Amino acid sequence: MEASGEKAAVVRRLMEAKEVSGKTFSGIAAETGLTNVYVAQLLRRQAQLKADTVPALRAALPTLTDDLIELMMQPPFRSYHPNIVHEPAIYRLNEAVMHFGESIKEIINEEFGDGIMSAIDFYCSVDKVEGADGKDRVVVTFDGKYLPYTEQKSEHMMSRPTRKTS
Known part of the structure; x- marks a missing residue:
């Protein structure tokens, strides 16, 4: 697990590489074939850099050092500072999800059934x-x-030993 001070230092270096390039997240995304939000997640150490993306990211951000690339390829400790929810843009995003969430959930249930939207198999972008x-x-x-919720039938639970009932 990355210590918060360590992570902050790495993020500063990654953001410096972006700043030196003079490129936006969307510009880097266009060069790498990633979404702009995923690029931001990579540079904030909230996502793991995959080996096949390294050449494109190096081309987009040539000042990235080998040690930074190596760190980016490690699974990150996905976290955020608890005070970040007070930042106005983030607060408004939370507010929008909370305000519209119940309606969105009902529409998901109508359109798909009883289930949820994955935040793992997930893409996100911001556009103007x-x-x-x-x-x-x-x-x-x-x-x-x-992702549909499943009915929990014991016969499908592979971790349980087969039981004989009398």
Whole structure:
């Protein structure tokens, strides 16, 4: 597990590589074939860099050192500072999910059945579009695999020994 101070130091170095490049998360995403949010997750040590993505990321951020690449390829300790929820943009995202969550859940149930959206087999992106009124709008896309809840039949539970009943 990465200590929070260690992780913060690595994140600073990764963000410096981005800053030196002069590129945005979306620009790096376009060069690497990743989503802009996933690029940000990589640079914040919230996602693991896969070997086949290394060449494209090195090309996009040439100042990344071998030791940083090596660290990025290790499974990260996915965490966040508890005070981050007070940051206005993050607070509003939480507020939107809480406000619309019950309705979204009901629509998922209507469209798919009893289940949830995976946050593991998941894609996320942020896009800027022009609204009907000509003003900038933020589009946040959550694209997660549907996972149905299962009926827990004991015969399907592989960890239990076969029992004989009398």
